[in-house]
Amino acid sequence: MGLPVRKSKVAPPPTCPLSEVLGLLRGAWAPNVIWQLSGEARRFGELRHDMPKISARVLSARLRELESRGLVTRRVLNTSPPSAEYALTPLGRELLPAIDALANVGRKLIEEWEASQREVA
Template sequence: MGLPVRKSKVAPPPACPLSEVLSLLRGAWAPNVVWQLSGEARRFGELRHDMPKISARVLSARLRELESRGLVTRRVLRTSPPSAEYALTPLGRELLPAIDAIANVGRKLIAEWETLPRRGR
């Protein structure tokens, strides 16, 4: 039998801000959903139309996750049939410049890769 584990008397280190922000956007499609909501509030069907390659199941999961993290709000509309509209919160809007910067680097990388000679030709 081993020795018992003692509690640490040292306070845990502060969380890494970069890791915290990146964890907000974890999961496939999360940055895309945030980007699509940057213009205006959108209904579920509109988001599916905006991102045709995402499945309804994944979109629903991403919207729930982003809502639970405080990046997206969900507002139920009094329509028949009932519908919901999703919008970015102020915190969600703060992510847009970072996502835009990452997208710009991605555009540069794609342009660079397109100029490289292809192997096997």
């Protein structure tokens, strides 16, 4: 018979901070969109050009989601035809170091995989 589980004496946080931030990045392509907006504001067509594998439908959905979460702003340009420009908010910019850290780990994993493939060949 196992030991009884003791109650924690520490009050739990209202929500898990890690779950909250990962919730901001949920959905395919969300981190990529944030990364592409890290340099400067971009129009929809420019983002499509930057990420050729993303469909217009998915990009539009991600931009709307990121805007609703307060990570991206949308500014309508007074042009003909009408156009909009997307930029990161200060909260969106706070995610960049975390996305950069994940990208660095991804690069290391790719390098290790490629090195292991060269050893096999």
